[in-house]
Amino acid sequence: MKVIVIATAMFLAGAASVQAADKVTFQMDWLPGGDKAAIFVCLERGFCEDAGLDVSLETGRGSSESLTKLATGSSDIGNADIGALMAARVTENLPVTAVMSYYNQGPHAFFTLRGNGIEKFADVKGKHLVTSPFTSSNVYLPLVLNDNGLTMDDITLTKTDPGALNPMLVTGRTDAVISWITDVTRYTRQVEDAGREMIVLPWADAGLVMYSGTIVASDKFLAERPDVARRFVAALLESVKYMRENPQDAAQAVNDAVPELDHPTAMGSLQDAIGLIFNEVTERDGLGAFEPERLKATWDRVAAAQGLDADALDPESVVNRNFMPEN
Template identity: 40%
Template sequence: MKFLAAAGLATILLSPAASQAEDVTVQIDWLPAGDKAFVYAALYQGYFEEEGLDVTIVSGRGSSDALTKLATGSADFATGDISALFSAAAEQDIPVKAIYSIFTKQPSATVVLAESGIESIADLKGKTNAFAALSGSQAVFDHVLAKNGISRDDIELRQAEPAVLAPLLSSGQVDAIGAWVTTAPLALALLQENGKEGRVLPWADFGLEGYGLSLYTSDRMIAENPEVVSSFVRAFGKGVEFSIQHPEETIDALIASAPEIDREIALAQLEAAIPLMSNEISDADGMGALRSERLKAGWEVVAASQGYDREVIDPDELVDPSFR
């Protein structure tokens, strides 16, 4: 097992057997955090090793970056917002499939200052909104705005690096930032350090439907290494379920790989993620399920938001649920 840190490479060998295992690279969609901790749980609980996999975890820069890395063969698996996959496929053929739904509900959200008076998406009219440049949430932002009676013409939109979003909000340079409910605890903590209180507006509360964070792999992996894909999904799914049942131990695994992470914030992020992973949808369909009806609902959101013809893709053709 290996972990690639954002600023360098840290290699941790768990057992002599690791050198005989199948080498696999998985790219998480952002930096290590509580809402990605299930991958580390699978790692440190030995689930990947049990499947004969030697897994390297690589930090990412958004869902679009994850798709690019898969399409170019730089990663074997990746996590990302399924909306980004829909958008990419609507623009061109992309050799990537979603194979496991991690968040069965949408995690996208807007964070504002509590003192701003912004209490709904409609209140963003006339305000400056900032997003991370490669954030998959932007693919559905227009739909969320329209659901709430405004459009992109009614706001000012800026792009920024993820690390500067909260400082931009705290300093008053922007009125709102794009986030996920699972990453919001970090933004809120950074605001508090500057004497500011934040407010989170989950887009799921303002009309956003469909799946969220998903596990991807490439068409190449499916065609050439289906056994590896099956093994990875089994281990990955065990990590997801472990993280739901044992959040404290899951954060221990995360911090073992990324000791610079604030434990309290990471735990808050994971606790915010658990209702997105385990809920009435997963209860009905099973963990990791990718159902046609919900996929189509999510695609319709992306199509409406981005102005795509609904017939340009069939969302069912962008998933392969056979490995779960």
């Protein structure tokens, strides 16, 4: 009888523990991939569970959709471009706040091939470039061109379906494409299969200083469940560190959750994304930090790119550092 009582008590305690897990809906700004490995590590390697969290994922189709779902309460916390958040605060007073930096550099870049006559940023003058219609890179292109003594009149720009970008580059139908650093491995494999060599020119190296991908949360979630938000951010930070130290297993965590996304593909985009998370900015300011001057520089860029009044927003108003773990 004692064994039965003890077993029953243990079962009830276990059930209570499961029930005690706080449910959180994480909103991705795009489809699953190696660049999103941290959240899959949190789920598949126990960091979220250890924090007492029961996390479900929602996929998205861009920062605007992600922010809308957070603002309407469909999701609690997720990722989106901080530039999109800043603009939405000005135009819509969106009730969403950034709680942790993820990419502390912009992911935008020119991809070209050796022999196309583009070895440095300024070499795009007089060249034909292709971009996708909805990428945020298009917003910042005039600014980074201006930083390098060029204007939109100095290039020929064509917009096409994202899936056509690399085929157009490989087949010589364009001199360069505009894409994200997180696509380097995928593009490079296709280029090498064609017997060519790819050159990547990050805009971060050409003067575009700004934050980009960010962990953002519904203001309602932050106000009503601040302890849950803090535990989630802490768990995600540990997952990011694990991802850096164990990239092969982090890619496997993505594959475990999304079997149709093979390990090499996940590993490639994970490695591409690592440099946007861990770099000289991280070494100087810390992982996940929002440094005031860089935050202001980001807003200055966003305002200029979107024709917004620079005085319409205090960039500090879109971030809340209180949900980061204390050092």
